Amino acid sequence: MSAISDIVNAVNSGASSVRTQVEAALARAKSAQQYHALLALTETRALERADEMDERRARGENLGTLAGVPFVVKDNYLAFGAPTTAAAKILENFNAPIQATVVERLEAEGAICIGKANLDAFAHGGSTENSAYGVTYNAHDRTKVAGGSSGGSAVVTALDVVPFALGSDTGGSIRQPASFNGVYGIKPTYGFTSRYGVVAMASSTDVMGCFAKSAGDVELIMKIIAGRDEKDMTTLPDYFVVQEESDLPLKIGLIRETMTDDVDPEVRSITEEYVECLTKAGHTVEEVSMPLAPLALAMYYIIVPAEVSSNLARYDGVRYGRRAEGVKTLAELYGRSRDEGFMTENKRRIMIGSYVLSSGFFDAYYLQAQKARTLLINQFNELFSQYDLLLTPTAPTPAFGVGDNVDDPVKMYLSDVMTVPASLAGIPALNIPAGVSHGGLPVGVQVIAPMREDAKLLAFAKAMEARS
Amino acid sequence: MSTITTDDVRHLAQLSNLQLTDEEIAHLQIDLGNILAYIDQLNALDTSGVEPTYQVTGLENVWRSDEVQTSDATRDVLLALAPEAVGNSVKVPQVL
Numbered sequence: 267m268s269a270i271s272d273i274v275n276a277v278n279s280g281a282s283s284v285r286t287q288v289e290a291a292l293a294r295a296k297s298a299q300q301y302h303a304l305l306a307l308t309e310t311r312a313l314e315r316a317d318e319m320d321e322r323r324a325r326g327e328n329l330g331t332l333a334g335v336p337f338v339v340k341d342n343y344l345a346f347g348a349p350t351t352a353a354a355k356i357l358e359n360f361n362a363p364i365q366a367t368v369v370e371r372l373e374a375e376g377a378i379c380i381g382k383a384n385l386d387a388f389a390h391g392g393s394t395e396n397s398a399y400g401v402t403y404n405a406h407d408r409t410k411v412a413g414g415s416s417g418g419s420a421v422v423t424a425l426d427v428v429p430f431a432l433g434s435d436t437g438g439s440i441r442q443p444a445s446f447n448g449v450y451g452i453k454p455t456y457g458f459t460s461r462y463g464v465v466a467m468a469s470s471t472d473v474m475g476c477f478a479k480s481a482g483d484v485e486l487i488m489k490i491i492a493g494r495d496e497k498d499m500t501t502l503p504d505y506f507v508v509q510e511e512s513d514l515p516l517k518i519g520l521i522r523e524t525m526t527d528d529v530d531p532e533v534r535s536i537t538e539e540y541v542e543c544l545t546k547a548g549h550t551v552e553e554v555s556m557p558l559a560p561l562a563l564a565m566y567y568i569i570v571p572a573e574v575s576s577n578l579a580r581y582d583g584v585r586y587g588r589r590a591e592g593v594k595t596l597a598e599l600y601g602r603s604r605d606e607g608f609m610t611e612n613k614r615r616i617m618i619g620s621y622v623l624s625s626g627f628f629d630a631y632y633l634q635a636q637k638a639r640t641l642l643i644n645q646f647n648e649l650f651s652q653y654d655l656l657l658t659p660t661a662p663t664p665a666f667g668v669g670d671n672v673d674d675p676v677k678m679y680l681s682d683v684m685t686v687p688a689s690l691a692g693i694p695a696l697n698i699p700a701g702v703s704h705g706g707l708p709v710g711v712q713v714i715a716p717m718r719e720d721a722k723l724l725a726f727a728k729a730m731e732a733r734s
Numbered sequence: 735m736s737t738i739t740t741d742d743v744r745h746l747a748q749l750s751n752l753q754l755t756d757e758e759i760a761h762l763q764i765d766l767g768n769i770l771a772y773i774d775q776l777n778a779l780d781t782s783g784v785e786p787t788y789q790v791t792g793l794e795n796v797w798r799s800d801e802v803q804t805s806d807a808t809r810d811v812l813l814a815l816a817p818e819a820v821g822n823s824v825k826v827p828q829v830l
Contacts, residue, residue: 363807363815457791470789499796500789548741553817567769575750582751585824589817596829601753613752614765620749621766622773630777636786639778643787676772677767717791 269429270335270483271611276374277323277334284316284323284334290334292429293378301403303412303421304338304381308347312380319376330376330492337372338431339380339421342465343474344388345369350466353397354387356587356607366463367498368432368491369502370473375490380614383418383431384537387609388578389467391437392681393410394610395672397562402521405447405670406707412664413443413681416477420447423441430478430487436467437566438661438685440475441712444697445660448708449483450727451477453685454720456692458488469500471490471689481698481727488720495726502718505652512729514656518544519554524658524684533659536701541657547733551657554649557581559640559687565642566686567679568622568635574612575619583606614675643691646716656714658684660697664707684712694720738767 292309319329339345341430342352344362351357369379369592380392386396394402394417404410411422418434420443433440435453435521444451452475459474466472476487493504520541523533541551549720583589583603584695590602608616623632649656652712661681671678688695715723743763747754754762787793809822 330791342775349763360815363745364805455791456756457793498800499798500793502791502793545763561776561779564773567773568776579751583817584826585812586815587817593827596826598753600751601828604751605753605755605758608752610761610765613750613754613758614762614769617743617746617766618769621770622748624746624749633786634776634779634781636788637781637784638776640784640787641779642780643790665754674768676768679769679772690790708782719798 267480268482268486270332270486271477273335273429274333277329277390278294282334284319285313286376286433287334288312288380289317290338291428293388295381295422298422298425298427300347301401301405301408301425303383303402303418305353305384305399305418307381308345308379311347312378315378317414323544326407332372332377336380336428337377338381338383338419338428338546339369339379340385340416340431340433342385343369343462343517345379345382347379348382350382351399352388353385353399354607354609354612355398356581356583356603358588360587362615364463367495369463369725370700371491372526375436380428383422385417385418386611388612389390389415389434389436390574390609390611390615392438392442392678393671394443395668396713398607398609398727401668404665406709407665409667411446411600411668413446413634413661413665415439417443418443420451420477423447423449424480430476430483432476434464434467435475436471437475437570437689438682440477440697441685442661444477445664445710446708447709448483448699449479450699451697452488453490453688453695454488455502455593455694455718457500457650458506458694458720460498461534462495462497468570468575469577470573471570471692472482481724485724485728486630486713488724493599496572500622504644506721509725510577512725513654513722515548515550516726517652517655518549518551519649519653520551520657521556521559522553523556523559525666527566530663532703533661533663533709537711539658540711541699543734545587548593549729554653554656555643556649556678556687558638558645560689561638562642562687563679563683564642565638565690566682567618569639569690570629571615571619572623572632573619574615578612578616583607639673641688646687646691646693650716655723658712658714660684660712662708664703664705679730688714693717694723696723696727698730738763739769
């Protein structure tokens with residue numbers, strides 16, 4: 267099953283035109299408006315590109331491996347055709363002067379961006395309720411959250427508006443909404459994808475990835491966006507080679523600390539059912555212990571706010587973005603523009619970051635967290651010396667209700683508890699849709715692979731998908 | 735360690751260039767206190783003799799050639815993004 271190949275084949279065979287594909291995707295986006303997954307359609311530019319591609323095809327030109335495939339970007343990717351807001355007021359009118367490397371690579375292969383998806387402002391959040399432009403609702407139940415921060419991208423993928431969508435993942439922002447909406451979502455190895463042209467959140471864990479309905483489609487997109495980019499010096503040398511067959515059998519460790527009584531019973535039982543599927547497929551699954559896993563969230567909420575406070579210092583209302591009116595001095599301009607332009611959660615993270623980095627507290631918080639991070643990575647390395655892959659639920663619950671956690675930041679942070687360990691270690695992890703709760707909400711499992719083993723992870727997911 | 739006063743919140747707001755309202759300060763005092771209480775649990779972990787990790791892929795300094803590259807983001811394009819610009823300058827209110 268490949269929704270992407272279906273479109274490419276239809277376009278290349280002449281059975282369909284690029285314009286037909288783009289118009290159909292735009293129509294689907296408009297009929298899904300009640301989910302509020304998109305902040306803007308890039309309709310004019312998308313149709314212009316479609317017509318230009320149809321003309322090129324008429325001349326016999328090759329349109330690329332993604333000929334005519336419509337997609338959506340999370341609105342923290344700099345992309346032409348509509349403002350890039352990061353779902354924050356401070357960037358409400360920001361028309362990006364360049365495009366993200368990842369977007370450029372997809373367009374070079376003939377893909378067409380049709381819209382920009384909602385997110386928690388500056389990707390701070392786990393529900394897409396923290397957007398300056400309104401809440402995004404779950405694709406399966408509009409009384410539930412979409413998850414986040416890449417909630418809009420997950421929802422448009424789940425609703426088949428587009429066959430794939432781009433997200434960014436700093437601590438779970440692709441995997442958790444993928445779980446909540448029942449789609450695949452990957453966070454690759456740190457440095458696998460270029461961050462150039464994406465609004466920075468926490469530079470030591472930010473990675474770009476995608477959502478799709480099948481593991482094969484995720485792999486197809488990752489192959490195109492992967493690799494070295496001179497504009498992001500942390501990108502790794504090209505290493506991603508698609509693995510056609512999965513190794514069998516694999517030894518997989520189920521992390522015990524992610525299956526405690528704190529985790530929703532239905533999430534645990536769906537994870538256990540997935541373990542049975544793995545066993546039937548010939549894999550060996552054993553329970554393993556990762557004692558530091560429960561502490562990873564505390565590390566994360568020190569390290570990431572520290573990086574956030576630094577990365578968000580640039581938004582000051584001077585060179586671009588929204589500027590407060592009626593201010594008399596430069597200091598007032600900075601202070602008021604930032605107060606008016608950021609959401610409460612942005613301010614919390616900036617201030618926690620300022621706190622843990624300030625003299626007197628630096629050693630106790632920031633340095634301690636970075637040392638703890640080393641110990642966490644050591645525990646991953648020990649486990650990967652015995653196991654090929656690790657398994658956890660992706661989130662401790664199915665999608666929660668809209669409004670349930672908005673006034674309690676710590677409760678909201680806990681929805682990232684399963685996903686932050688792989689982010690701190692920089693290793694690849696994938697949400698695989700695994701089941702549905704009695705209330706009809708999707709539940710996913712997270713499969714984690716060693717550093718740079720993205721290809722093995724996807725080959726495994728494809729093989730499991732082929733069996734189901 | 736994690737008790738946080740309104741003066742602490744005001745100081746952090748100043749460090750962060752945020753001109754908060756009194757109402758925001760009251761809310762943030764509670765929120766930041768709760769967040770700090772949560773992250774404080776890391777203090778119990780023994781990390782003596784452990785090196786911190788700042789970068790996960792073992793990346794070292796990466797060089798590129800020192801060549802001027804052209805960009806579509808020209809001076810005019812960038813100036814057009816500024817809320818206020820005069821000539822080739824971005825305009826701001828008085829500094830002091």
